[in-house]
Amino acid sequence: MTDRVLPTPEKYASCPYDEKIMSFYEGQFECVYVLLHPFFKPISIDIERFCPSEWPDKHEIINGCDSISWSEILKLSGLNSLSDIDIGLRTSIGGLKKELSNEQFSNKLSELEKKNIIHPQEGDISPLLENRLFKTIQTLGHNWLWVGDEFGTERKLHWIDDLLEKSQVPSHGSVFTHDHSLLVTTHWDSHCSFLCSSKETIERVLSLEPFEGFYCTPKTEVYWGAHEI
Template sequence: MGDIFDDERLYPHQGTIKEYFKDHYDSVFIALLPFFQLDRKETDKANLKKSKLLSHEEALKEIDLLKKLTEANRDIYSYDNDRYPADEEIFWKGKPIRWHNIVKGSDLAGYADLNTALRTSIGALNRNFTRPDLMEKLNNYTDSESIYHPTEGDLGMLSKMAIYKAFKLLGRDQIMITDEFYEQTSTVDLDRLTEYGFCDQIGGKDYYLYSADKEILFTTEWDSFFFLIATDHKKMDQLIASNLFEGFLCNDKTEHSWEYTLE
């Protein structure tokens, strides 16, 4: 298969995940992007999500190109929501909410239903696979509890904080950060950065984080509400014991679209 680092193939879009990484890592974990609440008196309940489904009129105002196209049955989403909490506020005031709690509170069946609800909410699914009923259950609960949704394709502040702690736990201080299209890779030294400083170094499209010795990799892709942690089983045992991440280990059948096969 070649070297996934040299070949710039750090995310397994197709096939089984463990098979994809077998030449580099023997253990892979699906880490779920946490929901969160903020420690403040007032919550803007209309802005609990980064994305927003635009009406046709709103879309025409935001996207000039649409004026040249015939009106069609298309969903347009905007991520220009400046009322969604900024990273610095999430760092200082954010309280992570686990998917387990969201599932229980919203009366969804499990992680698979929740992932489907989230993907439905951003228009990421073919219409044949959308589940507005699951999305409604999710939104009813998060709206009632003032719980913010994670943003897909973005590690997010709370996950970056956990990743920082994970690198420290495993004694890895030289960290590589690579963007989605492999156009730029930077190296940071955790000994010279605070936790916030590290998180601030990672941009919204920085999808691949790994130790300089390549013994642990964090990787995501643009449409997901989760990321992958790939390493050896001994380090993975340490990470699972640390309880820094919520999720589950990949088995031999787990694929990127794990919600369809999760048992």
């Protein structure tokens, strides 16, 4: 019997796992920008809704929550760097090896719950970023986007206006343009997404929407908070 081995996923439609980000995308994308998923605070949604069985949908969060940047979280938590936040978030979900985790960082972020501040979800494009990204991609001249799973085995072409109205992106999914020039993907254990394209295109995106984040260097790893970024 022949073993069923999946083909290697196309780089324009997939996400690195535990490696240097730019090395993974070499030959496909010139540049990668790490999009930090905002924390958020419910304004018109009962805080009790934020549990797995009753979690609000995308539009409820967009319309009913305030977005809180990582820069603001540094001020509120007393942490010193974006890396501290990343390590604290990953520690809180058990996403780091023991020697890399930091319970002190995690506890400082947990203290924010007293102020009704919700942690960003890992593994999914933030609902507070999703439609902003889609509208920006439209402005760049794209009307269609492929939406696929994390393994590159399933994908479907969507009209962007339809994506704005519904939640169609799967957990750990990838969203990419038909010409393979732009990709947004989310690592399953991360509270950020990767925006991959040319430097010119990403600069254009950021001029339209100043998404909080940072550019990858050749040394930036998927678990970037625990390494040099």
